[in-house]
Amino acid sequence: MKLAIVEGDGVGKEVIPAAIEVLDALCLDVEKVPVELGYGKWEKTGSAITDEDIVTLKECDCVFFGAVTTPPDPNYKSVLLTIRKELDMYANIRPIRPLPGVHGILGRSNFNFVIVRENTEGLYSGIEEIGENASYTKRVITKEGSRRIAEYACKLAKSRQNELIIVHKSNVIKSDRLFLDVSRQAAIDAGVVHRDELVDSFAYNLITSPWKYDVIVTTNLFGDILSDMSGALVGGLGLLPSANIGTKHAFFEPVHGSAPDIAGEGIANPIAAILSLKMLLEWHGNLAEAAIVEEAVDAALNMGVCTPDLGGKYTTSEVGDIIAQYIKTRIE
Known part of the structure; x- marks a missing residue:
């Protein structure tokens, strides 16, 4: 190597x-x-x-x-x-x-989950415009990017409990509809049991009852935040x-x-x-x-x-x- x-x-x-x-x-x-x-x-x-x-x-x-x-x-x-x-x-x-x-914040050890985060697009696209009175960052969600991360998550899910949670905010951020639709189809094609949750309520559920989850797939920024937040469950980012x-x-x-x-x-x-x-x-x-x-x-x-x-x-x-x-x- x-x-x-x-x-x-x-x-x-x-x-x-x-x-x-x-x-x-x-x-x-x-x-x-x-x-x-x-x-x-x-x-x-x-x-x-x-x-x-x-x-x-x-x-x-x-x-x-x-x-x-x-x-x-x-x-x-x-x-x-x-x-x-x-x-x-x-x-x-x-x-x-x-x-x-x-011991993390719950003092419990009956959880073991994986966050699979799309890593190349979303709000970390790097497409930005910085101005004096307004600044913009372009959120990029593509069909191909969504497909391959969803397929990776499905492959991982099949090696574990065959369960997938798709985390999104498509009720407000319309670009997430593409991510959700593509991820659902990937799970159907792979024969993986799946459901979806909105990121804000999911964040609460993940902290209060992490044992309910196994493999989680989401977009770039959401995955970054949720995985860092999850450090509190195990005792720290270290x-x-x-x-x-x-x-x-x-x-x-x-x-x-x-x-x-x-x-x-x-x-x-x-x-x-x-x-x-x-x-x-x-x-x-x-x-x-x-x-x-x-x-x-x-x-x-x-x-x-x-x-x-x-x-x-x-x-x-x-x-x-x-x-x-x-x-x-x-x-x-």
Whole structure:
């Protein structure tokens, strides 16, 4: 496997090395390709990501990504949006499941759902007009974009409970009617049991009764908000992994941002990055190794090995060390 490694900015430079230590413990044949992207590069060179960087990423099998800082500067080119579009990674996958010894706002562990988010259009189309008295962002919903994300969600649903929830706001946002109609047809064609909910009432239902849901498909902005919100159910954004999947490329990252306020303190939670590594291994076909990583994370949490955000006393690197050591012992 040829793996592009992007630490990025802030705590990305701490959680990604911790996760790479876990990867190294598995003793897999991996060619690592470091790629510098993000705000730090922009400060030094005037570009957060270049055409040459995109070529490098495309030459790799997949990308393992930390986090980047996005300043409020109109001249700053979004790294994430650029990568998603250039590598056509249309499906953002965010699994939400409780972890041992960690309690979210409900204090319950009887849920396990996945948010499948369209990743290349919607309000993140990048088609914008910024003016002094008015600014506009074009929301793009296409039949093809809706079809392929719905088909991906249906495929995932068939591997789980064969149930799909389509989340939209077509009663107000008329472009969502296309997304809803196409998603319904995809579910019918795939033989997947489905229903739809309006995003505002769905957000309430997801937080109050998450055990009712399995696979959720929605548009770009709604999926972004709902998946971040779901971090409250599991105990924080530092526990949420994600994947960005395309037809040729894949990209894996923790959901949390660069957190510049705690960068360099050694207290960032690496669990989301390590679980993102687990998703990377699954995508690559290393199912046994992915299961060992998940087992190691659960074992560490059961032992109380966690960073201060979860009430622990361990540093970022110490959590990575202990999980890596568990894996080494497990595979010896």
